Amino acid sequence: MKKSTIAVIISLAALALIGIIIIQVYWMRNALKLQEELFDNSVSVTMKSVVNRMFDERTTPGLEPFVCSPDCDHRTQQILSAINPIRLDSLMHEEFDGMEITRQYVWGVFDPSTRTFFAGERGNRTNKILTSGHRVSLSCLYKSEQLMLGVYFPNESDVLIWKIVPWMIVSLVFVLVVAFAFSFMIFSFMRQKKLSEIKSDFVNNMTHELKTPISTISLASEMLLNPINMVSEEKTRKYARMIFDENQRLQQQVDQVLQISVLEQGTFKLDLTNFNAHTIIDQCVTRFELAIKNTNGTIRFHPDAHDFQLNADVNHFQNIVCNLLDNAVKYSSGKADITVTTRNEDGMLVIGLVDKGIGISHDNQKMIFEKLYRVPTGNRHDVKGFGLGLYYVKTITEALNGKVKVRSELNKGSVFEVFLPLNVSVATYEG
Ligand SMILES: Nc1ncnc2c1ncn2[C@@H]1O[C@H](COP(=O)(O)OP(=O)(O)O)[C@@H](O)[C@H]1O
Ligand SMILES: [Mg+2]
Numbered sequence: 001m002k003k004s005t006i007a008v009i010i011s012l013a014a015l016a017l018i019g020i021i022i023i024q025v026y027w028m029r030n031a032l033k034l035q036e037e038l039f040d041n042s043v044s045v046t047m048k049s050v051v052n053r054m055f056d057e058r059t060t061p062g063l064e065p066f067v068c069s070p071d072c073d074h075r076t077q078q079i080l081s082a083i084n085p086i087r088l089d090s091l092m093h094e095e096f097d098g099m100e101i102t103r104q105y106v107w108g109v110f111d112p113s114t115r116t117f118f119a120g121e122r123g124n125r126t127n128k129i130l131t132s133g134h135r136v137s138l139s140c141l142y143k144s145e146q147l148m149l150g151v152y153f154p155n156e157s158d159v160l161i162w163k164i165v166p167w168m169i170v171s172l173v174f175v176l177v178v179a180f181a182f183s184f185m186i187f188s189f190m191r192q193k194k195l196s197e198i199k200s201d202f203v204n205n206m207t208h209e210l211k212t213p214i215s216t217i218s219l220a221s222e223m224l225l226n227p228i229n230m231v232s233e234e235k236t237r238k239y240a241r242m243i244f245d246e247n248q249r250l251q252q253q254v255d256q257v258l259q260i261s262v263l264e265q266g267t268f269k270l271d272l273t274n275f276n277a278h279t280i281i282d283q284c285v286t287r288f289e290l291a292i293k294n295t296n297g298t299i300r301f302h303p304d305a306h307d308f309q310l311n312a313d314v315n316h317f318q319n320i321v322c323n324l325l326d327n328a329v330k331y332s333s334g335k336a337d338i339t340v341t342t343r344n345e346d347g348m349l350v351i352g353l354v355d356k357g358i359g360i361s362h363d364n365q366k367m368i369f370e371k372l373y374r375v376p377t378g379n380r381h382d383v384k385g386f387g388l389g390l391y392y393v394k395t396i397t398e399a400l401n402g403k404v405k406v407r408s409e410l411n412k413g414s415v416f417e418v419f420l421p422l423n424v425s426v427a428t429y430e431g
Contacts, residue, residue, distance in 0.1 A: 006189075013182060017175070024171050028164060035160050039101075040133070046095045047136040047149060053091050054083070055140050076118055082142040083109055085119035088149070103159055107151045109138065118147070128152040198372045202386060209253055209384060213246035220246075253386075260371065260388045263395045270313040270399060277310045277317070277349055278303045278342065284321045285340055288329055297329075297336030305342035305349055311423045316396045323389040324353045324416050330383045331414075332357035348402070348419045356413040365406050369394040393418070 066084040068077045092107060108120030108129040115130055132152040139146065153159075220242040223235075262268050285301045292299050310317065321340075328338045332355050341352040360368060364375045374387040390404075397404050401421050408414035 010186060017179060017182065020178075021175055024175070028168060028171075031164055031167070032160060035163060039156070039160065042099050042101060043134045043151065043153075044136070046092075046099045046101065047134065047151060050088070050091045050095050051136055051138060051140065051149065053095075054088060057087070058141070079109070079118050079142055079145070079147065083119065083138060083147070085109065088119070092151075103153055103155060105151050105153050107149065109147055109149055111145060112148050113146065125152060125154070128154075198374075198387070201374070202372050205384065205386060206253075206257070209386075210250065213250045216246045217243050217250075256386065256388060256392075260392065263392060264371070268399075270316065272311055273314055274309060274311050275314045275317075277308045277351070278305075280314065280318050281321050281340060281342065281351065284318060284325050287322065288325050292329060292336050292338070295335055297332065297338070299336065299338045300340070302339065302341045305344045307344050307422055308342060308349060309422070310349060310420060312400050312420060313396075316400075317420075320393050320396055320418060321351065323393050324418070327389060327416075328353050328355040328357065328414075330385065331355070345419070348421050351418045351420070353416045354413065359410040359412050359414055360406070360408040361410050365408055368406070369404070 066080050066086060068080050072080070088109070089107070096102075096105070106121035106125050106129060108122075108126065109118045110116060110120075110130060111118070112130070112135075117126055117130075120129065129150045129152045132150045134152070135148045135150040137146070138149050141147075220239040224239045224243075281303070282301060285299060289299055325338070325340070329336050332338070337356040339352075339354040341354070343350050343352070360375060367373045368375065369390045371391040372387045373391075374385060394404050397418055397420065402419045405417045405419070406414060407417075
């Protein structure tokens with residue numbers, strides 16, 4: 001799939017997700033509004049039925065008249081004898097209970113035009129009652145003035161919000177789950193894409209690497225088969241050597257790939273023996289010396305470790321050092337300048353390979369130990385390889401209870417350090 005198509009799909013999905021969140025918020029607000037309206041309606045119905053009952057009871061005989069306190073003025077006295085506040089309070093309790101409105105409330109009887117309070121809760125909440133939206137006219141009980149009964153619920157908005165909070169949490173969790181699943185899918189898709197690119201790179205590389213020795217062998221054997229070329233023994237030897245060398249190269253490449261498949265299956269065996277690490281490193285250095293000298297490069301070996309007798313698998317150890325040296329040579333642009341060192345640290349032998357080559361960027365340093373990974377260099381790699389060397393180094397070093405570290409700076413060079421315990425505790429390792 002093209003990169004632009006993926007970008008479009010991701011943006012569309014992200015937009016859809018944002019859309020869903022906006023719609024959720026919209027519905028939540030609507031639900032809250034609806035709850036408010038429902039509550040307003042039931043309060044209004046309750047208050048009206050309280051006033052109706054007061055109106056009906058006006059003519060009921062035997063009701064005790066309300067006795068106003070001595071400091072009551074004449075007007076208040078008249079109002080309170082028409083609207084008995086004690087009866088009003090008990091009726092409100094009854095009706096609110098009947099409507100199952102259980103939350104806390106305060107009420108008051110007042111004149112809205114002059115904001116004069118006649119009965120009910122006095123104090124700091126009087127103002128709230130005067131401005132409350134829950135109010136009903138008392139004109140049927142007391143005709144001479146425009147009086148109102150007002151109710152105020154102190155925790156009204158809190159209660160309503162708490163009713164929808166659980167829903168909000170649930171939908172938030174769902175949105176988070178969808179967002180997580182979406183990002184996870186994109187992440188694994190990208191990973192798969194990268195992996196398939198790496199694999200096709202590997203196949204191209206491999207085909208190329210195998211083709212060269214095969215065509216050389218075929219050319220050399222054609223020469224040998226041709227009776228005209230059979231004249232000198234020297235020529236015959238030359239062609240036979242070519243076939244032999246190329247065949248060995250093929251063998252090495254096939255071995256490398258096979259070795260990795262064994263590593264992957266985890267069935268490789270470590271054959272632990274006691275050996276001198278410096279001798280083995282020296283052998284690897286000698287192997288690369290000629291090639292480096294041919295390009296006017298230098299290679300030094302500083303065996304500074306005092307304890308260099310290792311108990312490990314000698315073949316794998318040699319492969320580790322040779323692989324790292326091979327990289328140091330391959331990725332030194334032009335003249336190679338390589339230093340191999342050893343030292344002891346915390347009961348370990350540390351083998352260091354310092355090169356002044358092309359270096360590795362910080363991001364790539366995390367990836368180079370992965371199987372088949374090669375630092376991307378645009379469309380083609382000038383330097384041949386399968387991207388298996390460092391994977392091999394890491395897997396074997398870890399099997400020997402050791403570790404590999406890399407420090408590198410682009411265009412300055414790299415330092416690879418292999419830490420190996422002097423004594424591997426297991427006699428034979430099966431990965
Ligand atoms: N010494 C080094 N200097 C710069 N880059 C390196 C060095 N060693 C390894 N690399 C980078 O790490 C990648 C992985 O290395 P490796 O697994 O040995 O694969 P290969 O050598 O087959 O490419 C290489 O392709 C290269 O880009
Ligand atoms: Mg390599």
